[in-house]
Amino acid sequence: MKVLLVEDEKKISDFVVRGLKEQGYVVELAEDGEDGYIHATSQSYDVIVLDIMLPGRDGLSILKSLRKSGNTVPVILVTARGELDERLEGLNLGADDYLTKPFYLDELIARIQALHRRSSGKSLSMMQVGDLVVNLSTREVRRDGELVELTTREFNLLEYLMRSPGRVLTRTQILEHVWGYDFDPSTNVVDVCVQRLRKKVDAGHDVHLIETVRGAGYRMRKE
Numbered sequence: 001m002k003v004l005l006v007e008d009e010k011k012i013s014d015f016v017v018r019g020l021k022e023q024g025y026v027v028e029l030a031e032d033g034e035d036g037y038i039h040a041t042s043q044s045y046d047v048i049v050l051d052i053m054l055p056g057r058d059g060l061s062i063l064k065s066l067r068k069s070g071n072t073v074p075v076i077l078v079t080a081r082g083e084l085d086e087r088l089e090g091l092n093l094g095a096d097d098y099l100t101k102p103f104y105l106d107e108l109i110a111r112i113q114a115l116h117r118r119s120s121g122k123s124l125s126m127m128q129v130g131d132l133v134v135n136l137s138t139r140e141v142r143r144d145g146e147l148v149e150l151t152t153r154e155f156n157l158l159e160y161l162m163r164s165p166g167r168v169l170t171r172t173q174i175l176e177h178v179w180g181y182d183f184d185p186s187t188n189v190v191d192v193c194v195q196r197l198r199k200k201v202d203a204g205h206d207v208h209l210i211e212t213v214r215g216a217g218y219r220m221r222k223e
């Protein structure tokens with residue numbers, strides 16, 4: 001799960017970024033409106049958490065431009081108390097949800113998960129490929145009924161692969177999605193992590209689910 005937070009108040013962004021990372025999310029932060037818009041239009045995110053009052057360019061204007069250009073990324077607007085008009089305008093402009101400051105991290109996480117489920121068309125928090133089952137809410141992974149212990153990074157990588165079985169994901173896509181954009185693209189962390197994941201998920205099974213596509217990247221086997 002990759003989240004963009006557009007927020008200029010350091011006190012809020014610090015606690016949100018830390019909290020979401022602890023939950024295993026990849027989080028990118030933009031601290032003003034212009035930067036937020038550039039991030040939102042140049043990368044793909046699962047959810048954008050967008051403050052309304054921002055220096056440079058306000059959240060509503062960013063939202064408006066995104067929707068106008070056909071970008072349907074789920075957006076949670078963050079409003080200060082008393083910004084009721086803005087909140088209504090935001091929902092009219094195509095915001096998916098809103099939160100009023102101050103908010104609890106748990107509440108934000110619940111909203112993000114709900115939006116993500118809605119946008120990926122799944123009502124349950126389970127993903128399955130063959131005999132591999134991933135529970136997104138408990139983060140439990142089982143292969144043929146046996147519990148598979150994964151690190152946060154391995155879990156995020158597996159989740160990303162499982163989201164689109166059969167589709168080849170390049171190393172760059174994986175790097176951006178699972179590690180975040182500020183990682184050196186020449187690093188081999190993706191290959192190393194895939195190897196570790198394979199050892200845990202595929203070793204000892206006849207069917208290997210994580211496939212290498214030579215010269216292109218990796219994909220989850222399609223049933």
Ligand code: CA
Nearest residue numbers: 008051053054
């Ligand atoms: Ca603000």
